[in-house]
Amino acid sequence: MRETTAAAPAPVRAVANAITQYVDRLGTVWVEGQVAQLNRRQGMATVFLTLRDPVADLSVTVTCARATVDSLDPPLVEGAGVVIHAKPSFYATRGTFSLYAREIRMVGLGELLARIERRRQLLAAEGLFAVELKRPLPFLPGTIGLVTAPGSDAERDVVENTRRRWPAAAIRVAPARMQGHQCVVEVLDALRRLDADPAVDVIVIARGGGSVEDLLPFSDETLVRAVHQARTPVVSAIGHEADQPLLDLVADVRASTPTDAARRVVPDMAEETARVAQARDRLRAAVRRFVDREQTALTALRSRPAMADPRTLLDARADEVVQWRDRARRTLAHRLDRAEDDVRHQAARARALSPLATLQRGYAVLQDADGHVLTTVAPLAPGQAISVRVADGRVHATTTDVEPDPVPTDPPDPEEEP
Known part of the structure; x- marks a missing residue:
């Protein structure tokens, strides 16, 4: 087949035979899926099944011996989870692929719970359920996104209880199947659409009660990881109080029922009104106590003598002013007297020194x-x-005569010899 060219193409039969030979070399495989369709034709020893992937929109035809199907306990029905041991085959004449089941095993409740537990442990080891990753819900969300089955009791419970508690709440419903093989795909699509909407502040995924098989899609790993990666806080309201799919563990808030989800998402208007009234009463009481306390303090101030007759303080200060004035006068008089005495003394000294x-x-x-x-008669x-x-x-005169004093002689020293 590798030597084909545009000039020398291979016929269809050759390609089909090559694919048949390749598929035959695969051997037998174990395949898990959900029975989407079961066809028992009357009088035929072969039963035809359609096995669907629980997450992807993909199915494959399975053929099986009637005896193998009839031997199953409980009986095989549509929607059941199975594990088959089958041989892949390609029918070249019709160009179709199918599986021939040699053994079919029903996936029982115990095995389902064991698989969910193993999945829970693996996801918990990755930290998807960590408490520190939980985001708080907004006190009053602007828009609430709701993922649930259209027209279901869960939708009615969430919507009615939300609007009963807060009538102005805006709810945006993203319908999705809540069970079956399309459940995970539709819930994922609704979750992504609501998470991409900037107006949505919180997302509620709600479903009523059901069996473990019915709630199995809400333990799907793909859905759990999508909720973990969501930008918007997610509230899980799946089943009843006893039910706990993995979605409850990864969600930011777990509600026991859809009604409980409504109570957690929005506050009760009556309760909040009562709290506002209580806060207003406490505020009024606090203001009233403050005013009373200040009024009492003001009354005490007004009852003081100084406030009753302000002239009392003026009289006391006037007496002090008079005392200080008299003291200043006395001090100034004393200083002037001393200064006068000093001037007199200085004047007397000046006069004494004056020519x-x-x-x-x-x-x-x-x-x-x-x-x-x-000072001498010499120049006269x-x-x-x-x-x-x-x-x-002044007297003007003329000298008539000049008589200088005689020159004094030193007296003889008595100790000198004559």
Whole structure:
């Protein structure tokens, strides 16, 4: 087949035979799936099944001996989970692929629970259920996204209880099947659409009660990882209180029922109104106590003598002002008296040192015609004009004669020898 060219193509039969030979070499395989269709044809020893993948939109035809199907306990029905041991085959004449089941095993409840437990342990080891990853719900979400079956009791419970608690709540419903082989695919699609909507503040995934098989899609690993990666907080309201699929563990908040989910998502308007009224009453009481306390303090201030008659303080301060004024006057008078005494003393000393005082005692100052003071008779000659300065004026005179004093001689030293 590898040597084919456009000039030398291989016929269809050759390609079909090559695929048949390749598939035959695969051997037998174990396959898990869900029975989507069961066809028992009357009078035929072969039973035809359609085995569907629980997550992907993919199915394959399975043929099986009637005896193998009839031997199953409980009987095989549509929707049952099975594990088959089959041989893949390709029918070249029709160009179809199918599996021939040699053994069919029903997936019982015990095995389902064991698989869910193993899956839970693996996801918990990855940290998907960690408490620190849980996001708080908004106090009052603007828009609530609801993933549930359309027209179901779960939808009615969530919507009615939400609007009963908060009438103005906006709810955006994303319908999806809540059981069956299409459940996981539709829930994933609804979750992604609501999570991508920026107006949605919280997402509720709600379903009523059911058997373990009915709730099995909510333990699917793909759905669990999608909830873990969601941007918006997710509330899980699957089944009843005793039911706990893996979705409850990964969700930010677990609600026991759809009604409980409504109570957790929005506050009760009546309760909040009562709390506001209580807070308002407490605030009024606090303001009233504050005003009363300040009024009491103001009354106490007004009852004081100074506030009753403000002139009392003025009188006391007036007396103090008079005392300080008198003290200042006395102090100033004392300082002036001492200063006057000092001036008198200084004046007396100045007068004592003044030449005028000397003149008043009978002395005179002799000056020549040029005004020079004469302290000796040497520059004088008879007939020279002079002036005499006395205490109360000046006398102009002319010298008639000049008589110098005799030169004194030193007395003899008694100790000297004559």
